[in-house]
Structures are given as structure tokens and as C-alpha cells.
Amino acid sequence: MALTTCPICDKRISDKAKTCPHCQTALDGDLSSAQRIKQIEKSSRLMTHSFIAMTAFIAGVVVWFWGGEVASGPRAIIGGVLFAFGFVGYLVTRVRIILNKRKQL
Incomplete structure (x- = not known):
């Protein structure tokens, strides 16, 4: 008996198991559709993270320049932090x- 990884949840399982004990996926059939669904879900999560980071970046710029002048004091710190985290997070x-x-591919 050897250990392999489940193609769906990437946890270690027995190579003789008929179903994964972690995600309950049947391992005897065609797994290509399940793997494709997993890739689509991961891509969707990453796009959501990208949107959140871009929103933080834009919020930082808005806070920094709110009122037509460059921020000072706590507003400058908050704007700078949002700007930096949004920019780095997006990249x-x-x-x-x-x-x-x-x-x-």
C-alpha cells in the first residue's frame, strides 16, 4: 500500500482507496471534470482577491486626496497604508x- 495525493483536495490518501476520506470524491471514475471545477474555483477566488486589492488601492488614493488637497496627519497614514497594501496585494x-x-496548460 502506497500513499498518493487526491486529485481534488491534494491530501495524502491510500492508492487502494475507492473514495477520498477527506473530500468523499470517488476515485474510480473520470476526474477531469472535477479537476477543471477545482481550477475554476481557484481562478474565481484569485479574481476576488484581485478586486479587493484594487478596491483598497483606490480607497487609499481617495482618502489621500479627499477635499482636493494632499492629506496630513492620520488621514495621510490611513491613505498611505491602504494605497500600499492595495498596490502590493494587487501585484x-x-x-x-x-x-x-x-x-x-
Whole structure:
């Protein structure tokens, strides 16, 4: 008996198991559709992360320049933090999306 990974949940299971004990997926049939669904769900999550990061970036710019002048005091700190986290988060998420697409090919 050897250990392999489940193609759906990526957890270690026995190679003789008929179903995965973690995700209850039947391992004797065609798993290509289940793997495709998993890839689509991951891509959807990454796009949601990208949207959240872009929203934080835009919120930072709005807070920084609200009222037509450059922010000062706590407003500048909040705007700068939102701007930085949104920008870095967006870049990291876009790299993850590219790597996920390469993995699909």
C-alpha cells in the first residue's frame, strides 16, 4: 500500500482507496471534470482577491486626496497604508493568477 495525493483536495490518501476520506470524491471514475471545477474555483477566488486589492488601492488614493488637497496627519497614514497594501496585494495576486494559468496548460 502506497500513499498518493487526491486529485481534488491534494491530501495524502491510500492508492487502494475507492473514495477520498477527506473530500468523499470517488476515485474510480473520470476526474477531469472535477479537476477543471477545482481550477475554476481557484481562478474565481484569485479574481476576488484581485478586486479587493484594487478596491483598497483606490480607497487609499481617495482618502489621500479627499477635499482636493494632499492629506496630513492620520488621514495621510490611513491613505498611505491602504494605497500600499492595495498596490502590493494587487501585484502579488496578479502574479498568482499568471502562475495559476500556467499550471492549467
